[in-house]
Every structure is written in C-alpha cells, then in structure tokens.
Amino acid sequence: MKRLFSVLFLLTVAGSTGGSMAGDSLIGKARASYSYKPGEVKARLSSLNEVPFDKVRIDDLFWAPRIERTQDVTIPDVLRIAEEQGKVDNLRIIAGRKKTGRIRVYNSPDSDIWKIMEAASYTLAWREDTDLAQKLDELISLYAEAQADDGYINQMYMLPVDHPQSPEKYRQGRYGRELQFEGTIDEWAKGIGQLYSSGHLFEAAAAHYRATGKRNFLQIAIGMADRIYREFPPGEPINYADHPQAGIGLIKLYEVTGDRKYLQLADHIVHHGHHGRPPDLGNRESWKPIEQQRKAWGHAVRINYLYSAATDLCRYLDQPNTRAALDSLWHSIVDRRIYVTGGIGGPAHAEQLADDYVLDNRSCYCECCSNIAHGQWNHRLNLLYGDAAYADMVEIEAYNAGLAGISLKGTEYFYANKLAVGKQGRSGPHSGVRKRYLFCCPAKLPGFVAGISRWIYARDARGLYVNLYVSGSATIDLPDCSVGLTQKTSFPWKGLVAITVEPNHPGTFDLCLRIPGWAQGRPFPSDLYRFDDASGVDWIVKINGDIMEVTDLDKGYVRVSRLWKSGDRVELRLPMPVRRIYACENVKHDRGSVTLMRGPIVYCLEGVDHDFSVLSMVLPKDAKIDAEHNEDLLNGVTVLNGQGLTEGDRPVEFVAVPYYAWQNRGVDEMTVWIVEDPNMLSSGGGSDMPMKDPDPANLVTSGTISASCPMASPNLFRTRMDDKL
Numbered sequence: 101m102k103r104l105f106s107v108l109f110l111l112t113v114a115g116s117t118g119g120s121m122a123g124d125s126l127i128g129k130a131r132a133s134y135s136y137k138p139g140e141v142k143a144r145l146s147s148l149n150e151v152p153f154d155k156v157r158i159d160d161l162f163w164a165p166r167i168e169r170t171q172d173v174t175i176p177d178v179l180r181i182a183e184e185q186g187k188v189d190n191l192r193i194i195a196g197r198k199k200t201g202r203i204r205v206y207n208s209p210d211s212d213i214w215k216i217m218e219a220a221s222y223t224l225a226w227r228e229d230t231d232l233a234q235k236l237d238e239l240i241s242l243y244a245e246a247q248a249d250d251g252y253i254n255q256m257y258m259l260p261v262d263h264p265q266s267p268e269k270y271r272q273g274r275y276g277r278e279l280q281f282e283g284t285i286d287e288w289a290k291g292i293g294q295l296y297s298s299g300h301l302f303e304a305a306a307a308h309y310r311a312t313g314k315r316n317f318l319q320i321a322i323g324m325a326d327r328i329y330r331e332f333p334p335g336e337p338i339n340y341a342d343h344p345q346a347g348i349g350l351i352k353l354y355e356v357t358g359d360r361k362y363l364q365l366a367d368h369i370v371h372h373g374h375h376g377r378p379p380d381l382g383n384r385e386s387w388k389p390i391e392q393q394r395k396a397w398g399h400a401v402r403i404n405y406l407y408s409a410a411t412d413l414c415r416y417l418d419q420p421n422t423r424a425a426l427d428s429l430w431h432s433i434v435d436r437r438i439y440v441t442g443g444i445g446g447p448a449h450a451e452q453l454a455d456d457y458v459l460d461n462r463s464c465y466c467e468c469c470s471n472i473a474h475g476q477w478n479h480r481l482n483l484l485y486g487d488a489a490y491a492d493m494v495e496i497e498a499y500n501a502g503l504a505g506i507s508l509k510g511t512e513y514f515y516a517n518k519l520a521v522g523k524q525g526r527s528g529p530h531s532g533v534r535k536r537y538l539f540c541c542p543a544k545l546p547g548f549v550a551g552i553s554r555w556i557y558a559r560d561a562r563g564l565y566v567n568l569y570v571s572g573s574a575t576i577d578l579p580d581c582s583v584g585l586t587q588k589t590s591f592p593w594k595g596l597v598a599i600t601v602e603p604n605h606p607g608t609f610d611l612c613l614r615i616p617g618w619a620q621g622r623p624f625p626s627d628l629y630r631f632d633d634a635s636g637v638d639w640i641v642k643i644n645g646d647i648m649e650v651t652d653l654d655k656g657y658v659r660v661s662r663l664w665k666s667g668d669r670v671e672l673r674l675p676m677p678v679r680r681i682y683a684c685e686n687v688k689h690d691r692g693s694v695t696l697m698r699g700p701i702v703y704c705l706e707g708v709d710h711d712f713s714v715l716s717m718v719l720p721k722d723a724k725i726d727a728e729h730n731e732d733l734l735n736g737v738t739v740l741n742g743q744g745l746t747e748g749d750r751p752v753e754f755v756a757v758p759y760y761a762w763q764n765r766g767v768d769e770m771t772v773w774i775v776e777d778p779n780m781l782s783s784g785g786g787s788d789m790p791m792k793d794p795d796p797a798n799l800v801t802s803g804t805i806s807a808s809c810p811m812a813s814p815n816l817f818r819t820r821m822d823d824k825l
C-alpha cells in the first residue's frame with residue numbers, strides 16, 4: 101500500500117501543473133520540464149553559481165602552505181587516528197575481512213572518515229598525491245565491500261550484534277541493524293546519525309568524483325541515496341528524526357549527477373524531516389518546518405546546516421516562504437547573536453544559541469563546525485542573492501573563527517572557540533587547548549582549509565565575481581567565453597590585488613570586485629559591531645593602469661563592464677589601517693572593551709607575549725597602534741604593537757596577534773576584547789560557566805577496555821556522545 105501510494109503520488113507530481121501541499125516544498129508542485137546536463141547543473145533562480153574547486157588553483161603564501169600541510173600532515177594523521185580508534189576495523193568486520201576483533205562504538209564514525217575523504221579530494225585537485233589517492237581507493241573498496249546489497253552503509257547500524265565481542269552499548273538498543281532509520285524526535289539519540297553521516301558521504305563522493313573523475317566512490321553514495329529515497333519516498337511522512345546534513349549532501353549529489361531525484365529527496369528531507377533536538381530554548385522553534393521559523397533557535401551546528409541546505413534549495417527551486425524565513429533567521433543571528441570572530445553558539449546548554457545579545461566571551465561554545473557551517477551558509481546566501489555582505493561574513497569565518505580551530509602544525513584541534521580565557525582550568529578542546537583527537541571538528545577542519553577554493557569566485561550569465569582575494573588562478577566558463585583569471589596578492593596582510601584577465605577570445609562581460617565591508621567602514625554586515633569611526637578607506641580600482649571612477653557599488657561590488665581582451669590588468673588597492681571595533685551597547689559582556697582589526701583579521705592578546713595580565717590591561721582610547729609584519733612568528737603574521745596600561749597605570753608595551761593563531765605557544769591567558777574603560781565593564785562580564793571536558797569514564801569507545809585493546813594514543817581526546825552533532 102505504501103509503495104502504491106508512492107507510485108500514484110509520483111505520477112501525480114509528474115502530471116500536475118501547480119499547487120503546493122506543504123509550504124515551499126517541491127512535493128506536490130509541478131516541475132515536469134526540468135532540464136539539465138549531467139555535471140553542469142546551474143541554479144535557476146539565483147543570480148550566481150559556484151565556481152567548482154577543481155577550476156580554482158590557489159598559489160599563495162597563506163592558504164597554499166595550509167593546503168599542503170593538510171595533505172601531507174593532517175589527513176594522514178587523522179586517518180591514523182581513525183585506524184587507532186578501530187573505526188576502519190569495524191568496517192573490516194562488516195566486510196568479512198576480519199573475523200575476530202573488538203567492535204568499537206562511536207557516534208557517527210563514518211562521518212569522520214567521509215569528511216576526511218572529502219578533504220583529501222580537495223587536496224588532490226590542488227596537487228597530485230598517488231599515495232593518498234591509493235589510500236582513498238582502498239577505503240572506497242572497503243566501503244564497497246561493506247555496503248549492503250540494498251545500498252545501506254553505516255557501520256553503527258550494520259555491525260553484528262551477536263558478535264562475541266559486540267559491546268554492551270551496542271546491544272542495548274541504541275545502534276544495530278534493527279534501528280536502521282528508526283528513532284523519533286522524542287528519543288532523538290536512538291538511531292542517531294544516519295542521515296547526518298549519509299550527507300557527509302554524498303559530499304565526499306561528489307568531491308572525489310570532481311577531483312578524480314572516478315565513479316567508484318560516487319556509486320557507493322548513489323546506492324545509499326537511493327536506499328534513503330526508498331525509505332523516505334517524497335510525499336510520505338518521515339517518521340525518523342536525525343540531522344539536516346543529508347540535504348546538503350544530496351544537493352551536491354544532484355549537482356554532479358544531474359539526477360533531479362536527489363534534489364527532490366533533499367527538498368523532502370529539509371522540509372519534512374525532523375531536525376530539532378531537545379532541549380530547544382526557543383520553545384521548539386527549531387522543530388518547526390524551516391519556512392515557519394523566524395528566530396534561530398537550536399543546536400548551533402544543526403541549524404547552520406539546515407539553513408545551508410534550505411538556501412541551496414532556494415537557488416534551485418522557487419521557495420519564497422523559505423527565503424523569507426532564511427532572511428529573518430540570518431538577521432536573528434548576524435544582528436544580535438554572533439561573536440566578533442564569527443563564532444556561533446552559547447553560552448547555553450546543549451550547544452545551542454543563546455538569546456539576543458548574550459555573548460559571553462568566556463563561556464561561549466562556538467564549535468568549529470558551527471563557525472565553518474555559518475561560513476558555508478553565507479557562501480550559499482551570496483550565491484542566492486549576489487550580495488557581497490554575505491561574502492563579508494564568509495571572509496570573517498575564513499580568517500578568524502573558522503581557521504582558529506586547527507593548530508599551525510595541523511594536528512591539534514579546538515572543539516569550542518573561546519574569545520577569552522584565563523590561565524587556570526584549561527584542560528582540553530572545550531576550554532581553549534587544542535588536542536589531537538578525532539571526533540566531529542577535527543574531521544571537518546581539513547575540508548574547510550583545503551576546500552577554501554570554493555568560496556573565492558562565483559559567476560552568473562553577466563560575468564564573474566571575486567569574493568576572496570587569494571593568489572592563484574581560475575578558469576571560469578561564461579555563456580560566451582571561457583575566462584582565465586590570475587590573482588596576485590599578499591592578502592590578508594597587504595591589500596594590493598593584481599588581477600590578469602585572459603578570455604579565450606575578446607568578450608564583453610562584467611568583472612565584479614568585492615569591496616569588503618571593513619574597507620567601507622563596517623567590520624560586520626550588521627550593526628552588532630562598529631568601527632570607532634564609520635569612514636571607509638580610500639580604495640582604488642585601476643584598469644590597465646587607469647584609475648576607474650566608481651560612483652556606486654552594486655550590492656557591495658565594483659562592477660567593471662567592458663570588452664575584455666587577453667592580458668587586461670585590474671588593480672585593487674585596499675588600505676589596511678588598524679581599526680578599533682566596539683560592540684553594540686546591548687552586549688553587556690563587551691561594554692568598556694575594544695577589539696582590534698586590520699583587514700579581515702581580528703586580533704587578540706596572548707599572555708605568552710606579556711609579563712602582565714592581558715585580561716586587565718587597559719588600552720587607552722588615544723593609544724597609537726602600529727602594524728608590523730613578523731615572518732618569524734606563528735608562520736609569518738602581521739602583529740599590532742602599542743602601549744597600554746596595567747595595574748597602577750603603569751605603561752606597558754603590548755603585541756596583539758591574529759586570533760586564528762592563538763594557543764600555538766602553550767597554555768596562557770588570551771582575550772579578544774581589551775579593556776578600554778574599566779568603569780564601563782559590566783558586572784556580569786567574565787562569568788565562567790562550566791563547559792568541562794567529559795570525564796573519561798563516560799567516554800564510550802568500545803564495550804570493554806582492556807590491555808589487549810589499547811585506547812588509541814594516550815593523548816587522544818575523546819568526547820561524550822550524547823551532546824554532539
């Protein structure tokens with residue numbers, strides 16, 4: 101009966117001409133004439149399209165060394181941890197390659213592996229690495245062997261519960277074959293992570309296909325996507341609660357295969373799935389369908405994933421109610437509930453957003469994944485609206501809260517990203533100490549770094565857009581020509597950008613250069629934070645050496661429309677003075693304090709550079725601050741030097757370093773907000789809500805722990821399962 105309903109329903113969809121059953125959902129609407137060319141899917145309604153990462157080549161001194169380190173150091177290391185943790189051995193047991201061995205139970209172990217494989221794919225597009233490519237092929241073969249005949253793949257729901265060493269937790273009914281796509285929102289931890297992990301499978305497989313042209317991984321993803329499609333046929337209720345990440349992944353799958361079925365399934369899951377999670381401070385706002393939500397409530401990572409997927413749907417489908425919801429949700433975060441670094445989340449129980457203007461720099465949560473997810477959401481909003489304000493937000497995440505999560509060595513990670521810490525009570529990733537471990541964020545960060553190329557350019561029928569200034573090159577296909585673009589710049593330290601334009605034949609199109617908000621006198625795309633004075637800098641655009649008269653910006657871009665020929669040169673000069681940032685008065689934790697910013701970089705003071713407490717140092721309003729590049733510090737950074745006052749009004753020299761580079765020189769104090777007027781400090785500031793690392797006794801990694809089954813490496817941080825994702 102269920103199947104008959106599906107068939108009848110699909111026939112109805114194909115033949116109908118309008119009407120909507122459920123808000124903005126595609127379900128019930130006619131989309132009969134939806135043409136596409138596999139691999140060349142273009143957004144219908146948005147103004148911009150992404151330039152795929154395999155068309156963008158980064159060759160600079162900031163990101164390229166990080167991508168190289170990701171490939172050479174980070175990915176091999178996290179794959180090593182995955183082996184040590186037994187996450188790969190679990191697969192070997194499922195595939196029948198191993199007959200004996202201990203089953204290890206984790207929350208969404210495959211998502212960690214698939215995120216790493218996604219990151220590895222980005223690096224392979226950047227530079228060949230036969231060893232890494234072979235390692236990926238080995239993992240893909242293992243997954244292919246482990247995959248069920250019906251396409252299902254997820255180790256936590258395939259492992260044999262009757263295995264002699266199957267752990268107790270596994271048998272207790274939280275995981276296991278009988279829970280495939282079982283678990284309701286009222287018992288959300290049961291059956292958890294299946295759509296979440298699948299979304300990462302789809303993203304990884306799509307990236308691998310783009311990077312290598314091979315279909316081996318893609319076939320596994322298609323098998324699982326088809327399995328999910330059969331489990332949750334569009335048009336039928338979804339009686340399973342999980343995670344919106346599947347929507348993001350299915351849209352990626354749609355983009356590389358051109359198969360509209362995956363767009364339809366993404367639409368179904370985003371609009372009809374259960375993505376909320378108890379508790380929800382917003383009276384279960386996050387449990388509502390996305391098009392009915394107005395204020396962002398709920399788990400900081402989940403909601404940013406949900407909004408990302410919904411924005412993608414708006415790019416491909418006509419969903420005005422969802423767009424209206426997304427606009428309101430974006431303002432509810434960016435106007436009132438985001439930290440100056442771009443950090444999102446807390447202080448609030450269970451990794452949620454707190455209420456308006458509650459931005460406690462010490463007890464914030466700001467998970468790496470929520471910060472990165474906010475960047476990916478804003479990237480999609482930039483594509484949807486063609487507005488540079490969203491790319492401003494992308495840039496903030498890229499150079500601040502997103503990047504801070506990983507150490508300069510590339511092998512240690514934060515989980516929470518604090519904006520102020522004391523020296524005491526520091527033990528792990530929640531408290532401001534990066535650790536080597538593998539769960540969630542450490543798997544997400546390599547893909548963020550290696551996939552930064554996706555955020556640099558965009559295109560539409562009129563021309564191309566430069567959103568981030570990064571040295572390198574790109575090949576961008578426009579309707580009438582293919583354009584080679586070469587950028588040379590020393591961003592983020594110097595604001596001079598030289599771009600050479602090389603169309604394959606002379607052609608008329610627009611080249612749009614983003615003028616960052618910080619160059620226009622706005623550190624943030626809202627009034628939550630402001631500069632000491634709102635004046636912009638005197639930026640200049642030159643075309644083949646001639647200064648261009650710019651009267652108006654078009655949604656934050658200088659739009660250069662002309663007949664371009666090979667070798668045309670564009671120059672952009674963006675002066676980078678040191679700026680003081682103040683929070684809006686409603687943010688009591690930031691009252692009487694100032695933050696320093698230069699270009700896109702937000703700065704902090706670290707105790708390691710000073711012999712006094714940076715938490716109480718006063719920076720007088722009129723203190724002169726100079727920028728100086730130090731190639732020998734923190735892999736080469738521009739630091740800010742000035743004079744402050746410490747106890748007894750004693751003058752002291754201070755040095756501020758980029759926030760992203762903090763906690764690479766031991767455990768010490770740090771603060772992003774510097775005291776400017778001690779009399780204005782809020783009495784409520786500086787509270788230190790507990791966000792402790794979990795007790796190791798609560799960590800679940802296997803049913804039993806014995807000397808014959810060492811717990812990976814001793815410095816490995818493991819985390820409790822229940823509060824994550």
Ligand SMILES: [Zn+2]
Nearest residue numbers: 467469540541
């Ligand atoms: Zn995370």
